[in-house]
Amino acid sequence: MVISVKLLEGKKVAQALDETMAKRVESLKEKGITPGLAVVLVGDNSASAVYVRNKQRRAEKLGINFQLIRFEESVTEQELLAKIDELNNDSAIDGFLVQLPLPDHIDEDKVNEAISPNKDVDGFTPISVGNLWIGTPMTKPATASGILMMLDHYNVDLDGKNVVIIGRSNIVGKPTAALMLERNATVTITHSHTKNLKEITSKADVLVVAIGRAKFITQDYVKDQAIVIDVGMDRDENGKLCGDVDFDDVKDKTSMITPVPGGVGPMTITALVDQVIELAEGRING
Amino acid sequence: MVISVKLLEGKKVAQALDETMAKRVESLKEKGITPGLAVVLVGDNSASAVYVRNKQRRAEKLGINFQLIRFEESVTEQELLAKIDELNNDSAIDGFLVQLPLPDHIDEDKVNEAISPNKDVDGFTPISVGNLWIGTPMTKPATASGILMMLDHYNVDLDGKNVVIIGRSNIVGKPTAALMLERNATVTITHSHTKNLKEITSKADVLVVAIGRAKFITQDYVKDQAIVIDVGMDRDENGKLCGDVDFDDVKDKTSMITPVPGGVGPMTITALVDQVIELAEGRING
Structure with a gap:
């Protein structure tokens, strides 16, 4: 008896999709658009640092403009919210995320809710979650x-x-x-x-x-x-x-x-990067 | 053999809850707060008119300030959105809803999204749906x-x-x-x-x-x-x-x-009215 089990090899799928995504970025650049992804990292949680580095590597490999914004553990909620407001209005940034967890003195819900749903690449804000369940997702x-x-x-x-x-x-x-x-x-x-x-x-x-x-x-x-x-x-x-x-x-x-x-x-970062490119493609149609 | 089936008699439950809710309204009024519910009704769909009348009857019976805002079928989206903005900022109104369906020339999603999540008694806006699924419901x-x-x-x-x-x-x-x-x-x-x-x-x-x-x-x-x-x-x-x-x-x-x-x-209107009272109770703690 031959047992035929098919491995769902996310790593290989990600590699295959990378080629398509790199072409999409190229095509955007020809139109004068560079997809932009920003990640806000607070403190020096070593696991968070690894996650962020993986995102950065993958984004840059595909030609995406990656911005890492670091804050000390002691950052105030107000400073963080001010940065989010800036990113919400930064036309070079198509999507951004605040890497969790955040220090205890910062209200994660408040930070989350400040992210514009148009740029919420994590898809965790209430509006994004609502649109997902309503069946009209903006980001996932x-x-x-x-x-x-x-x-x-x-x-x-x-x-x-x-x-x-x-x-x-x-x-x-x-x-x-x-x-x-x-x-x-x-x-x-x-x-x-x-x-x-x-x-x-x-x-x-x-x-x-x-x-x-x-x-x-x-x-x-x-x-x-x-x-x-x-x-x-x-x-x-x-x-x-x-x-x-x-x-x-x-x-x-x-x-x-x-x-x-x-x-x-490997598919998680693929989906994140795909989302950033899709948001950048959205710039063409406004 | 005795078969014991228990009827879930929403009608009787609603009557029982009415007593408690009427007391809650009374207690709010002693503090100078009258719960306010507004319903926006467009055109003359007869089914919608019946639903609205039932809500009105129930709300008024409990001492809630009920406002019915009627528009002709020909109302523009802009006029409707202006009214929603007004209701969002009307301190006498704790919650409101726009009765669906709306005429074809009006974008239901746009109308829905204009409703402040703090006053969204239907709970259908993206933010409300998101908060419901995240596990931090504001309205349900x-x-x-x-x-x-x-x-x-x-x-x-x-x-x-x-x-x-x-x-x-x-x-x-x-x-x-x-x-x-x-x-x-x-x-x-x-x-x-x-x-x-x-x-x-x-x-x-x-x-x-x-x-x-x-x-x-x-x-x-x-x-x-x-x-x-x-x-x-x-x-x-x-x-x-x-x-x-x-x-x-x-x-x-x-x-x-x-x-x-x-x-x-009968439980549907009970839940709606309960929500309005709860939102009014929220005024006490700001």
Whole structure:
């Protein structure tokens, strides 16, 4: 028996999309437009610094004008809001984000709400979230959007599929639900209070796992021939990078599965950069 | 065998809540605050006129200052937006809504987005929808909120329950999903593209039906001892008012079920009026 499992290789998809995106940037530059992305980074959280550096590298590689705006941990809320106001009005910047977490003395909600929805590349402001659920998204949260871009690349049609999402975060679970519902999937959102998780997940044509628990999902959670998407970035008992899904245990039962690393992760930055380019393309039509 | 089905009698719940709400209004008036609700009605759609009259009657009965603002069908978008701006800044008005549908020459989205989220009693603006999904609701869509108020009245705990919603409208299905998720239910959203509807609904501890098809849900769709909530307002083959659920066929299989009429319907206006009072109470703390 030949088992045919298709890896959803986000890393390769991202590389393929990079070529198209680089061409889009080139074409914009011919029209005198350079897409601009700014990231505001407060303090010196080392994880945040890594995330920002990855965004910067990818953006610059594609010819996007990247601005890193750093503040000391001691920055006041007022100073931060003033900078956001400046970025909202800076015509060279198509989109920007404030890297979270922020120091305790700064109100994250207030900062978030100050970002113009037209430039909200993270898609986390109330207006952006509202438009996403209403079905008229302006910008989309990058991880959710990256998952959809990856599935599109592999021609997965979500229409009428039973999608089960584990995890209801505002960053991943909920926006993924919104986007998949928009693609006409039947969507179930499960979480820590869900009582019969295994029974529910084992009915899923598409299973999205975003809970942050190493190798939590084993094959008894998975339907035969399911598509499994692992958003987790955990460490196993040997300190090795792994996902929320026990890949080796699950993979032969699936039709498609994302590896970790190299699955959803690289698609997140792809989606972010794609969004910046799209916003810049929007300048042409005003 | 005694079959014990409990009717979820929205009409009676609404009457009971009216007493409490009237007291809250009284207590506000003692502090010099009269809750104010305005409704903007364009043209002479007869269904809209009935909805507005029902809101007016209920609001006035509770001592709320109700303002009906009527425009001719020919009103311009600009005139309408000017009125919204006025209401946004009118300190006597705690909340208002623009009754839909609007004439074709007016952009509903634009009108909707002009409403201040602090006064958006319908909860349909992007900011309100976003805050609802983020988990920090300012106002909540009335039908969804009314369903929750009714379940609370009957002490139904949604935590860990499997909730299945049929219908994904922005007015009912999606906001109900958001509120029930916030109550720690496991939520599945189904719709016209769902392929195995019966299989899914027959696993639901709580089934919410909002599809607008007379008596569509028969007992084979329903789990034993389920709670069934019928948002439909349809006409049966004899022109008699009925719901999306075939009440007589289903009721003995459920533990609780809403009748139509007298179930969800009366709760919708209750939730709207409750919201206006809550917004007025907010004036005390600024």
